[in-house]
Amino acid sequence: MASLVLPRAGRAPVVDDDGPVWQLDQRSVPTTWVAVWDALRGVPGVTAGPSAVGEPGSRAVLVPSVISPEPGTSFSEGGRPLEPAHLHSPADTSLHIVLPLERVALVVAQGWAIPCPRAVHGTELILFGPRDEAELEVVTALARESVRWSLARNGVTVFGRRGVAETALRSTAGAPSVAGAASPVVATLAG
Structure with missing residues (x-):
């Protein structure tokens, strides 16, 4: 998780808290x-x-x-x-x-x-x-x-490509298979 957030330059956009449009100016192209x-x-x-x-x-x-x-x-x-x-x-x-x-x-x-x-x-x-x-x-x-x-x-994490390959190798060697897991599998959050 990033720890540093530099200040945003300039004034804040005008916001309408009733919606349906929240940000009224300074919009993205x-x-x-x-x-x-x-x-x-x-x-x-x-x-x-x-x-x-x-x-x-x-x-x-x-x-x-x-x-x-x-x-x-x-x-x-x-x-x-x-x-x-x-x-x-x-x-x-x-x-x-x-x-x-x-x-x-x-x-x-x-x-x-x-x-x-x-x-x-x-x-x-x-x-x-x-x-x-x-x-x-x-x-x-x-x-x-x-x-x-x-x-x-919420206990949901995902495997990167490397993690999936490593898990597949482990499951073929007798370790529990990811495909049969009842809940989401824990792995990296990078990306």
Whole structure:
């Protein structure tokens, strides 16, 4: 997990906490919005799908194997797949993410996000869409951190290519097979 978050330059975007558009100015250009989505959905262990709570046009990352998430780690309610983050439409470009409380305080203090006005646990944030390449790096790192934290808190981790190969070798040597595991398998969170 990244420990340093540099301050965001300039004033914060104007935000409408009633939605459906949260971030009213300083939005990402379309190519940057796509880059944020690619980084978010590229976290191992998630699938892309519609948000359970996001405004029309929102894209969510979901973990269908988790339907009773730990409190504060998902935007969806129990009985629906874990939804640790969603990206709002190109008309908005902000994201909803979850982070541990100590990270929430830092990210807000450095100007990258505001607490979600509809937050229940204090872990929910509105992360501003990036305005340039430097901000894209910070925003995508925070979005990916959010998803990895939520996965870890819910006991969901994924194997990188190397981990899968190593597990396959172990299972052919008489070790328990990953394919037969009843719950998600623990491995690396890198990426």
